[in-house]
Amino acid sequence: QVQLQQSGPGLVKPSQTLSLTCAISGDSVSSSSSNWNWIRQSPSRGLEWLGRTYYRSKWYNDYAVSVKSRITVNPDTSKNQFSLQLNSVTPEDTAVYYCARLVGTVDSYYFDHWGQGTLVTVSS
Amino acid sequence: SELTQDPAVSVALGQTVRITCQGDSLRSYNANWYQQMPGQAPVVVIYGKNNRPSGIPDRFSGSGSGNTASLTITGVLGEDEADYYCGSRNTSGNRPWVFGGGTKLTVL
Numbered sequence: 001q002v003q004l005q006q007s008g009p010g011l012v013k014p015s016q017t018l019s020l021t022c023a024i025s026g027d028s029v030s031s032s033s034s035n036w037n038w039i040r041q042s043p044s045r046g047l048e049w050l051g052r053t054y055y056r057s058k059w060y061n062d063y064a065v066s067v068k069s070r071i072t073v074n075p076d077t078s079k080n081q082f083s084l085q086l087n088s089v090t091p092e093d094t095a096v097y098y099c100a101r102l103v104g105t106v107d108s109y110y111f112d113h114w115g116q117g118t119l120v121t122v123s124s
Numbered sequence: 125s126e127l128t129q130d131p132a133v134s135v136a137l138g139q140t141v142r143i144t145c146q147g148d149s150l151r152s153y154n155a156n157w158y159q160q161m162p163g164q165a166p167v168v169v170i171y172g173k174n175n176r177p178s179g180i181p182d183r184f185s186g187s188g189s190g191n192t193a194s195l196t197i198t199g200v201l202g203e204d205e206a207d208y209y210c211g212s213r214n215t216s217g218n219r220p221w222v223f224g225g226g227t228k229l230t231v232l
Contacts, residue, residue: 037221046209046223046224046225046226047166047209047211047223047226048219048223049219049220049221049222049223062220064218064219065217065218065219066218066219098165098166102221105171105172105175106172107154107172107173107175108153108154108156108171108172108173108175109213109221110156110168110171110172110211111156111158111166111168111211112168112171112177114165114166114167115165116165117164117165
């Protein structure tokens with residue numbers, strides 16, 4: 001049974017860095033068949049995919065163009081978790097942030113397990 | 125959103141409802157459907173052409189043609205009242221995965 005447990009602060013000041021962690025149980029961050037993602041949700045933007053990390057003989061990352069200059073998603077194999085860092089945040093980055101596992105089948109890739117969500121508010 | 129959904133749909137208890145999703149990426153990729161209850165994370169109910177994860181009732185089904193995908197709920201129950209989101213791979217380069225804006229399903 002895969003479970004994703006998120007942790008991190010719910011309040012970040014403008015211009016500072018948003019940092020969240022997603023602890024994985026029931027799978028490995030180094031799995032060759034899983035991808036580890038961050039997705040956020042806000043009333044103005046809806047569900048928005050932000051980035052992912054995955055291991056296929058080496059580590060890879062993909063990021064949404066809209067946040068590419070500010071985002072880092074890193075694996076931590078020693079703790080079996082992965083993290084999100086989003087720099088230079090503004091109130092526009094206020095959202096519920098989710099970590100999620102992406103898996104592939106013969107006819108689709110889909111997010112089959114999600115963390116519980118963390119409401120992050122950007123405010124001074 | 126690069127996938128378009130009707131913001132709200134209502135259905136009488138026990139009837140059948142179809143929720144649709146439109147977008148160019150659906151011509152190349154299958155849609156997945158997620159159910160989200162208030163205050164909770166999304167849960168996948170349909171993935172790929174028409175696959176249900178373990179534990180999802182068979183009253184949920186999916187279909188698609190051209191640039192349109194549909195989620196059908198047959199014999200709607202009160203517990204199906206939720207927000208439903210479609211998602212798929214993206215054919216444009218700005219992000220590899222996209223979601224629709226969501227459809228709020230109200231059961232009357």
